[in-house]
Amino acid sequence: MAVIKKKAKAKRKHKRPHGTRSREKGNEGERDVANALKKEWPVLCEHARRGLQDRDGIEACDVEGVPGMWVESKKEVQNNVRKTLRQMAEKCQDGRIPFAVIKDDGKPPFVVMPFESLVRILNEASFAETQDAMIRLRPEPNNPGAESP
Secondary structure: OOOOOOOOOOOOOOOOOOOHHHHHHHHHHHHHHHHHHHHHOOOOOOOOEEOOOOOOOOOOOOEEOOOOEEEEEEEEOOOOHHHHHHHHHHHOOOOOEEEEEEEEOOOOOEEEOOHHHHHHHHHHHHHHHHHHHHHHHOOOOOOOOOOOO
16 A cells, blocks of 8 residues: 655745735835935935835825935835836825835845936936025125135
8 A cells, every 4th residue: 555645834934924024024125215315314314214004095105204205115026117117106196206216135226216206306406506506606795795716
């Protein structure tokens, strides 16, 4: 008589409900992005934090507290960039500039945004730079006759 062996069940690494690790990974990615923005721009992004994720239809970005920006964070095996762009277009309806920080497993993070977002950022930077240049060219108030450098 032949002995039939049962297949051993595959062991799971984590003893958590299915999907929990994915949520934890996403939360970790959101915290990483918020902390990186705070580190790079401590004054501008001092209030950067994970967004309030809600399942009742209220849309919020993944990282809140970055003035004028709608920040999404994706930390996955490999992200579908077009799907991320569509998601941002649907969710970001309040005039903020949308962009996503994407971190594929084992790879450095990169940013993806609609072309219009890039144009808005460059226009703002150009305007700010022009204003700064104009301020630098003004004569000092305590010496109105002095020439500019």
